[in-house]
Protein backbone atom coordinates (compact mmCIF):
# COMPACT_ATOMS: atom_id res chain seq x y z
CA UNK A 329 0.00 0.00 0.00
CA UNK A 330 1.23 3.49 -0.85
CA UNK A 331 2.29 5.49 2.22
CA UNK A 332 -0.15 8.23 1.21
CA UNK A 333 -3.06 5.79 1.55
CA UNK A 334 -2.22 4.76 5.10
CA UNK A 335 -5.31 4.96 7.34
CA UNK A 336 -7.91 5.57 4.62
CA UNK A 337 -11.27 4.01 5.59
CA UNK A 338 -12.19 0.86 3.66
CA UNK A 339 -15.56 -0.68 2.98
CA UNK A 340 -14.63 -3.84 4.90
CA UNK A 341 -13.75 -1.98 8.14
CA UNK A 342 -15.74 -3.28 11.12
CA UNK A 343 -18.29 -0.85 12.56
CA UNK A 344 -20.31 -1.04 15.77
CA UNK A 345 -23.71 0.44 16.59
CA UNK A 346 -23.91 3.22 19.19
CA UNK A 347 -27.41 3.06 20.66
CA UNK A 348 -27.00 5.07 23.87
CA UNK A 349 -26.79 8.86 24.11
CA UNK A 350 -23.42 10.03 25.42
CA UNK A 351 -24.90 12.91 27.38
CA UNK A 352 -28.08 11.55 28.97
CA UNK A 353 -27.86 7.78 28.49
CA UNK A 354 -31.20 7.57 26.69
CA UNK A 355 -31.64 4.87 24.07
CA UNK A 356 -34.55 6.73 22.48
CA UNK A 357 -33.28 8.36 19.33
CA UNK A 358 -34.83 9.40 16.03
CA UNK A 359 -33.34 9.06 12.58
CA UNK A 360 -32.41 12.32 10.88
CA UNK A 361 -31.04 10.74 7.71
CA UNK A 362 -29.12 7.77 6.45
CA UNK A 363 -26.06 7.38 4.22
CA UNK A 364 -25.37 3.63 4.39
CA UNK A 365 -23.74 2.22 6.36
CA UNK A 366 -24.11 5.37 8.50
CA UNK A 367 -27.16 6.85 10.22
CA UNK A 368 -27.31 10.28 11.79
CA UNK A 369 -29.61 10.15 14.82
CA UNK A 370 -30.83 12.62 17.43
CA UNK A 371 -31.53 11.88 21.08
CA UNK A 372 -35.23 12.32 21.80
CA UNK A 373 -34.45 13.43 25.30
CA UNK A 374 -31.51 15.89 25.03
CA UNK A 375 -31.18 16.47 21.24
CA UNK A 376 -27.56 15.34 20.95
CA UNK A 377 -26.86 14.27 17.36
CA UNK A 378 -24.50 11.38 16.67
CA UNK A 379 -23.42 8.97 13.97
CA UNK A 380 -23.95 5.22 14.17
CA UNK A 381 -22.45 2.72 13.44
CA UNK A 382 -18.83 3.73 13.87
CA UNK A 383 -15.35 2.26 14.25
CA UNK A 384 -14.30 0.75 17.53
CA UNK A 385 -12.76 3.57 19.64
CA UNK A 386 -9.45 1.72 19.81
CA UNK A 387 -9.26 1.73 16.01
CA UNK A 388 -10.34 5.32 15.42
CA UNK A 389 -6.90 6.91 15.51
CA UNK A 390 -5.89 4.76 12.54
CA UNK A 391 -7.90 6.95 10.20
CA UNK A 392 -5.85 10.05 11.08
CA UNK A 393 -2.65 8.72 9.58
CA UNK A 394 -1.21 9.85 6.25
CA UNK A 395 -4.27 9.50 4.00
CA UNK A 396 -6.31 11.88 6.15
CA UNK A 397 -4.04 14.81 5.26
CA UNK A 398 -3.90 14.01 1.53
CA UNK A 399 -7.41 12.84 0.81
CA UNK A 400 -8.71 12.43 -2.71
CA UNK A 401 -12.31 12.72 -1.42
CA UNK A 402 -12.05 15.55 1.13
CA UNK A 403 -15.74 16.31 1.11
CA UNK A 404 -16.27 12.92 2.77
CA UNK A 405 -12.98 12.33 4.55
CA UNK A 406 -9.95 14.36 5.59
CA UNK A 407 -8.23 17.18 3.72
CA UNK A 408 -7.07 17.49 0.12
CA UNK A 409 -3.61 18.82 0.99
CA UNK A 410 -3.46 20.11 4.54
CA UNK A 411 0.12 21.41 4.57
CA UNK A 412 -0.26 23.23 1.26
CA UNK A 413 -2.90 25.45 2.91
CA UNK A 414 -0.58 26.46 5.76
CA UNK A 415 -0.88 30.19 5.03
CA UNK A 416 -4.70 30.00 5.06
CA UNK A 417 -4.80 28.20 8.41
CA UNK A 418 -2.26 30.55 9.95
CA UNK A 419 -4.21 33.57 8.76
CA UNK A 420 -7.39 32.09 10.24
CA UNK A 421 -5.72 31.57 13.62
CA UNK A 422 -4.22 35.07 13.57
CA UNK A 423 -7.71 36.43 13.17
CA UNK A 424 -9.10 34.14 15.88
CA UNK A 425 -6.41 35.29 18.27
CA UNK A 426 -8.74 38.10 19.32
CA UNK A 427 -11.03 35.43 20.88
CA UNK A 428 -8.08 34.40 23.05
CA UNK A 429 -6.84 37.92 23.84
CA UNK A 430 -10.27 38.73 25.31
CA UNK A 431 -9.75 36.11 28.01
CA UNK A 432 -5.99 35.85 28.42
CA UNK A 433 -4.48 39.24 29.09
CA UNK A 434 -0.85 38.16 28.83
CA UNK A 435 0.80 35.28 26.97
CA UNK A 436 1.41 32.21 29.10
CA UNK A 437 1.55 28.47 28.44
CA UNK A 438 -0.78 26.87 25.92
CA UNK A 439 -1.57 23.21 25.23
CA UNK A 440 -3.22 22.45 21.88
CA UNK A 441 -4.89 19.03 21.79
CA UNK A 442 -5.12 17.67 18.23
CA UNK A 443 -2.61 20.27 17.06
CA UNK A 444 -2.18 18.67 13.61
CA UNK A 445 0.58 20.50 11.67
CA UNK A 446 0.94 23.09 14.43
CA UNK A 447 -0.48 26.07 12.54
CA UNK A 448 -2.27 27.42 15.61
CA UNK A 449 0.72 26.86 17.89
CA UNK A 450 3.03 28.56 15.40
CA UNK A 451 0.85 31.68 15.67
CA UNK A 452 0.80 31.44 19.48
CA UNK A 453 4.58 31.15 19.53
CA UNK A 454 4.86 34.37 17.55
CA UNK A 455 2.53 36.02 20.07
CA UNK A 456 4.94 35.12 22.86
CA UNK A 457 3.27 32.00 24.27
CA UNK A 458 5.12 28.88 25.39
CA UNK A 459 3.55 26.05 23.42
CA UNK A 460 2.89 22.31 23.72
CA UNK A 461 1.08 20.13 21.22
CA UNK A 462 -0.55 16.70 21.42
CA UNK A 463 -1.44 14.92 18.19
CA UNK A 464 -2.42 11.34 17.28
CA UNK A 465 -0.87 11.48 13.82
CA UNK A 466 2.90 11.14 13.97
CA UNK A 467 3.05 12.05 10.31
CA UNK A 468 1.44 15.49 10.66
CA UNK A 469 3.09 16.17 14.05
CA UNK A 470 6.46 15.88 12.34
CA UNK A 471 5.53 18.76 10.05
CA UNK A 472 5.01 21.07 13.04
CA UNK A 473 8.26 20.01 14.65
CA UNK A 474 10.28 20.55 11.49
CA UNK A 475 8.69 23.76 10.25
CA UNK A 476 7.86 25.62 13.46
CA UNK A 477 10.19 23.99 15.99
CA UNK A 478 7.24 22.83 18.10
CA UNK A 479 7.23 20.29 20.90
CA UNK A 480 4.50 17.80 20.01
CA UNK A 481 3.70 14.62 21.93
CA UNK A 482 2.36 11.95 19.57
CA UNK A 483 -0.66 10.13 20.99
CA UNK A 484 -4.00 10.76 22.64
CA UNK A 485 -4.29 13.12 25.62
CA UNK A 486 -4.45 10.06 27.90
CA UNK A 487 -1.23 8.77 26.42
CA UNK A 488 0.39 12.21 26.71
CA UNK A 489 -0.68 12.68 30.35
CA UNK A 490 2.32 10.91 31.96
CA UNK A 491 4.69 12.97 29.77
CA UNK A 492 2.92 16.21 30.73
CA UNK A 493 3.17 15.15 34.39
CA UNK A 494 2.46 18.05 36.74
CA UNK A 495 2.66 20.77 34.08
CA UNK A 496 -0.32 23.13 34.10
CA UNK A 497 -1.52 25.48 31.37
CA UNK A 498 -3.12 28.93 31.14
CA UNK A 499 -4.96 27.90 27.99
CA UNK A 500 -5.93 24.52 26.52
CA UNK A 501 -7.41 24.46 23.02
CA UNK A 502 -9.37 21.92 20.95
CA UNK A 503 -9.84 23.20 17.39
CA UNK A 504 -12.22 20.94 15.45
CA UNK A 505 -11.43 18.03 17.76
CA UNK A 506 -14.28 17.16 20.18
CA UNK A 507 -16.62 16.00 17.39
CA UNK A 508 -13.99 13.38 16.44
CA UNK A 509 -13.71 11.84 19.92
CA UNK A 510 -15.69 8.74 20.92
CA UNK A 511 -15.77 9.98 24.54
CA UNK A 512 -15.32 13.76 24.53
CA UNK A 513 -16.52 14.04 28.16
CA UNK A 514 -13.60 11.96 29.40
CA UNK A 515 -11.06 13.82 27.25
CA UNK A 516 -12.31 17.27 28.30
CA UNK A 517 -12.33 16.19 31.94
CA UNK A 518 -8.75 15.04 31.59
CA UNK A 519 -7.83 18.31 29.87
CA UNK A 520 -9.46 20.34 32.65
CA UNK A 521 -7.12 18.65 35.12
CA UNK A 522 -4.21 20.33 33.31
CA UNK A 523 -5.60 23.86 33.73
CA UNK A 524 -3.94 26.32 36.07
CA UNK A 525 -6.27 28.10 38.49
CA UNK A 526 -8.02 30.74 36.36
CA UNK A 527 -6.96 28.95 33.14
CA UNK A 528 -9.28 28.77 30.14
CA UNK A 529 -10.27 25.91 27.87
CA UNK A 530 -11.32 26.87 24.36
CA UNK A 531 -13.02 24.50 21.96
CA UNK A 532 -14.35 24.97 18.49
CA UNK A 533 -16.93 22.65 16.99
CA UNK A 534 -19.68 22.81 14.37
CA UNK A 535 -23.23 23.86 15.32
CA UNK A 536 -25.81 21.38 14.02
CA UNK A 537 -28.63 23.83 14.83
CA UNK A 538 -27.11 26.72 12.90
CA UNK A 539 -29.17 28.20 10.10
CA UNK A 540 -26.69 26.96 7.51
CA UNK A 541 -26.86 23.38 8.82
CA UNK A 542 -30.66 23.42 8.85
CA UNK A 543 -30.94 24.87 5.34
CA UNK A 544 -28.48 22.40 3.82
CA UNK A 545 -29.83 19.36 5.68
CA UNK A 546 -27.80 16.28 4.91
CA UNK A 547 -25.67 18.18 2.38
CA UNK A 548 -24.12 20.22 5.21
CA UNK A 549 -20.32 20.08 4.78
CA UNK A 550 -19.73 18.92 8.38
CA UNK A 551 -21.46 15.59 7.87
CA UNK A 552 -18.34 13.46 7.40
CA UNK A 553 -19.40 10.22 9.00
CA UNK A 554 -16.05 8.45 9.30
CA UNK A 555 -14.65 11.24 11.44
CA UNK A 556 -17.40 13.52 12.83
CA UNK A 557 -19.03 11.26 15.41
CA UNK A 558 -21.03 13.96 17.20
CA UNK A 559 -22.76 17.16 16.15
CA UNK A 560 -23.34 19.61 18.99
CA UNK A 561 -25.43 22.73 19.36
CA UNK A 562 -25.16 25.51 21.97
CA UNK A 563 -27.20 23.50 24.50
CA UNK A 564 -25.57 20.11 24.05
CA UNK A 565 -22.07 21.59 24.00
CA UNK A 566 -22.84 23.33 27.30
CA UNK A 567 -24.00 20.02 28.74
CA UNK A 568 -20.88 18.30 27.40
CA UNK A 569 -18.71 20.86 29.18
CA UNK A 570 -20.76 20.65 32.37
CA UNK A 571 -20.27 16.88 32.55
CA UNK A 572 -16.54 17.42 32.06
CA UNK A 573 -16.44 19.81 35.04
CA UNK A 574 -16.33 22.97 32.92
CA UNK A 575 -18.52 26.05 32.82
CA UNK A 576 -19.09 27.83 29.51
CA UNK A 577 -18.37 31.55 29.82
CA UNK A 578 -18.74 32.42 26.14
CA UNK A 579 -20.04 30.78 22.97
CA UNK A 580 -19.75 32.80 19.80
CA UNK A 581 -19.99 32.10 16.09
CA UNK A 582 -18.58 35.45 15.08
CA UNK A 583 -14.93 34.37 15.06
CA UNK A 584 -15.70 30.94 13.62
CA UNK A 585 -14.98 31.99 10.03
CA UNK A 586 -11.96 30.76 8.12
CA UNK A 587 -9.76 31.72 5.22
CA UNK A 588 -10.27 29.27 2.40
CA UNK A 589 -8.99 29.06 -1.14
CA UNK A 590 -11.42 29.54 -3.98
CA UNK A 591 -10.57 25.98 -4.99
CA UNK A 592 -11.93 24.82 -1.63
CA UNK A 593 -15.16 26.76 -2.20
CA UNK A 594 -15.54 25.03 -5.56
CA UNK A 595 -14.87 21.60 -4.08
CA UNK A 596 -17.36 22.03 -1.20
CA UNK A 597 -20.00 23.60 -3.47
CA UNK A 598 -19.90 20.33 -5.42
CA UNK A 599 -21.30 18.64 -2.31
CA UNK A 600 -24.34 20.95 -2.34
CA UNK A 601 -24.90 20.30 -6.02
CA UNK A 602 -22.51 18.82 -8.65
CA UNK A 603 -23.62 21.51 -11.10
CA UNK A 604 -22.39 24.27 -8.76
CA UNK A 605 -18.89 22.87 -8.96
CA UNK A 606 -19.07 22.98 -12.76
CA UNK A 607 -20.46 26.51 -12.75
CA UNK A 608 -17.67 27.61 -10.44
CA UNK A 609 -15.07 25.98 -12.67
CA UNK A 610 -13.59 29.37 -13.73
CA UNK A 611 -12.42 29.71 -10.10
CA UNK A 612 -9.87 27.03 -10.91
CA UNK A 613 -7.74 29.74 -12.52
CA UNK A 614 -7.48 31.69 -9.26
CA UNK A 615 -8.05 28.84 -6.87
CA UNK A 616 -5.14 29.66 -4.57
CA UNK A 617 -6.54 33.14 -3.76
CA UNK A 618 -7.70 33.46 -0.15
CA UNK A 619 -11.22 34.35 0.83
CA UNK A 620 -12.61 34.89 4.35
CA UNK A 621 -15.84 32.93 4.82
CA UNK A 622 -18.03 32.79 7.91
CA UNK A 623 -21.10 30.59 7.57
CA UNK A 624 -21.90 31.07 11.29
CA UNK A 625 -22.09 27.30 11.67
CA UNK A 626 -19.13 26.95 14.04
CA UNK A 627 -19.06 27.67 17.76
CA UNK A 628 -16.04 29.02 19.58
CA UNK A 629 -16.67 28.05 23.18
CA UNK A 630 -14.60 29.37 26.08
CA UNK A 631 -14.81 27.59 29.44
CA UNK A 632 -13.29 27.61 32.86
CA UNK A 633 -13.31 25.00 35.59
CA UNK A 634 -16.70 24.84 37.28
Ligand SMILES: [Zn+2]
Pocket residue numbers: 349350351352353354371372373374375376
Ligand atom coordinates in the same frame (compact mmCIF):
# COMPACT_ATOMS: atom_id res chain seq x y z
ZN1 LIG B 1 -29.51 12.46 25.17
